[in-house]
Amino acid sequence: MTGYLNALLQTALPHVAQPVVIGVGIAYFAVIIAISVWAARRTRTASDFFVAGHGIGLIALTVASVSTSVSGFAFIGGPGLIYTVGLAAMFIVLPASVTNVMGAWVLAKRMRLLGEARGLMTVPDAIGARYRSPAAQGLSGVAMLVGIIGYMATNALAMGVVINAIFGVGIGWGIWLGMGVTLAYSVAGGILAGIYNDVFQGTLMAAASVLVFLFVLKVGGGLGDISNTILGADPKFLSPWGKMTPLAALSFFFVFGMGSLGQPQGVHKYYMLRDPLQLKWYPLLKTLGLILVLLLYFGVGVGVKAFVTDGTMAPLSAPDQATPSLLLTVTPLVLAALVFSGVAAATMSAANSFINIGAAVVMHDLPIAFGRRLRNELFWGRAATVLIALAAAFIAQNSGTMVAFLGIFGWGLFASTLVPALAVGLNWEGATRAGAIASIATGLIVTLSLETAAYAKVFTFPSGVTASAVALVMSFLMFFLVSWITRREAPAQIDPDVKLIMEL
Amino acid sequence: MTAESGGGRDFTRSFARAALVASVLAIAVAYASAFARGGAPSWAPWLLALGIPGALGAIMILGAARGRKGIGQLKLPFLFVFVVLASGFCLALGLPANEAPGATLLLGLPVRAAIVIYGIGLLPIVVLPVAYAITFDTQTLSESDIQQVRELATKIRDNGEAHVK
Helix, strand or coil: CHHHHHHHHCCCCCCCCCHHHHHHHHHHHHHHHHHHHHHHCCCCCHHHHHHHHHCECHHHHHHHHHHHHCCHHHCCHHHHHHHHHHHHHHHHCCCHHHHHHHHHHHHHHHHHHHHHHHCCCCHHHHHHHHHCCHHHHHHHHHHHHHHHHHHHHHHHHHHHHHHHHHHCCCHHHHHHHHHHHHHHHHHHHHHHHHHHHHHHHHHHHHHHHHHHHHHHHHHHCCHHHHHHHHHHHCHHHHCCCCCCCHHHHHHHHHHHHHHHHHCHHHHHHHHHECCHHHHHHHHHHHHHHHHHHHHHHHHHHHHHHHHHHCCCCCCCCCHHHHHHHHHHHCCCHHHHHHHHHHHHHHHHHHHHHHHHHHHHHHHHHHHHHCCCCCCCHHHHHHHHHHHHHHHHHHHHHHCCCHHHHHHHCHHHHHHHHHHHHHHHHHHCCCCCHHHHHHHHHHHHHHHHHHHHHHHCCCCCCCCCCCHHHHHHHHHHHHHHHHHHHCHHHHHHHCCHHHHHHHHC | CCCCCCCCCCHHHHHHHHHHHHHHHHHHHHHHHHCCCCCCCCCHHHHHHHHHHHHHHHHHHHHHCEHHHECHHHHHHHHHHHHHHHHHHHHHHHCCCCCCCCCCEECCEEHHHHHHHHHHCCHHHHHHHHHHHHHHHHHHCCHHHHHHHHHHHHHHHHCCCCCCC
16 A cells, blocks of 8 residues: 555646646635635634634535545545556545445534533544543544644645646745645634635535546547447456455455544534534535545546557656646646646645644643643644644655655554544443543554554565554454453443433 | 433444444454465455445444434435445455456446446445435434533533533
8 A cells, every 4th residue: 555655745746837827826825815814803712713613504514524535635646546556446435425424423413412512622522521531532632643743744745746836836845835825824714714715625626626527528438438448458457456456445445434434634523513403414415525526536547547548648657647647638728727726725725624633632632631721722722733834844845755654644543543432432332441542552553563564664464454454453353342341430431411412 | 311211222232333343353354364375365355345334334323323212214224335335345256357348338337347336436325315314303413402412511510510621
């Protein structure tokens, strides 16, 4: 998986600094700044800053959630991965057909009601409340911080690459320019700026994705002709497992399906919905939105394979060139400009979300774990936001290939440390504090040690097995085993309001 | 104790937990088998093909269960999604590979690919989110649920009972 996920780095985008592209890019940044100024004027408390005062409407929350669910990987690395391994890469996004409604059933109602009853703001808050345990809250916060550092550094580098492609300013300046804009709106307007920028960015991504997909179908003569072209040259590409083993493709489905329940950038949005009853339509709308945004992932990956096969496009110098080469060869320049802005949008949106979540861990969850709360959470939240963003940009610029390593395990780390304790724990009264802490610790230790061993090449996984999958399975088993061993303690570890919320 | 909790064993959640543990164990065995000399045996992907839908279905049931009322009308949608995912994976594993020049296409894709992309990737969307919305008021959340939570939270605050925070 390491080799495939290195595609996340996107370090080889061509320069497209032409007047149309620059013009669309400037217009994009102007809208971002305007939204941020508006949001900054409405941010007055820590609750406004971290959960938008529990006051976001259904449509805004849905579009924002789609936007943060999709990183630059869906636009650049993902199509490149399909181009390389065939349809096996679809197993990363296929779980979207069930994950949103699964999250709604398993987490949304209970987390939103916990927000209602206790004014919770963070994912570790929910773990702390469920088990009456500052230690579990702090440990999950530490695990999240480790994952956030990786995600942030990867997104900072991706921003640098995309901004360099649009404006031709160099990757280093691109990192600081992109992070500077993201930081400005994160500090000033907190999650409120993030949410409404995500609404704009998500709309942009969906529009770009649908237009590119339709262009691919038009140029390729429809999906049937595209398939026939590929089948004539490389039939294995269109087998369900592509060029990977069934075990590897199914592992993608497991980690990205079950793991979705532990992704804080999606899960903590449940706190923000103004009216809990609006959750009724949330999974349907979010799933439809995701399908639109992911059309590009499938369309470009398969389309470019066909176009290179029939000579419409020249062979790619690297898989990551799939999207940019298609845009510069087949589609009108204005659409290319829209997609490049969409990629910038995806990376900035993801970065903003992680900055906000990381800041909440630093100034809220960790102090609670140590038994002391900060007085001015809004001020310290803004300070933590600046520090995290600067650290991410610094790491992105100075750590070379280490960034790829950090970016690899983010999803798996969130999954293995949070899914059992949070998703199962909020739905099973027999889960215990010891089970939750053991599970979080197992996920953290197993993910870090296996990924480090694999990165350092002291250990090689058998085909189809990944550190993320092994860590998630071990974390589940540890959670059930320790909860069973300590089952007598379970009833005393649930407060009455939490118990009521779990029963509803 | 709420009106819905009642006494007795919660069979729905017990079943869901057992199914989740069994499914995760099946997945664990599949991964463990891949470490054997000679690589993963041919049955390993089949364990994932059944274990993954089992795990996802079980955790959905666990989340959707409401007090002792269980999952009510949601039995059918959950059964449907388990069958769609499991049969989709198993058909992709079991059907002969027909991906070749001139192969029969189903909605523009070779048959096995079409089963995976349309069956697993799109079919659940038609059923699950709609089932969630249709049963939301009775199975998931109502105004009286929210009121119940607010009243209890207020009572706890008024009594000065400290939470962990």
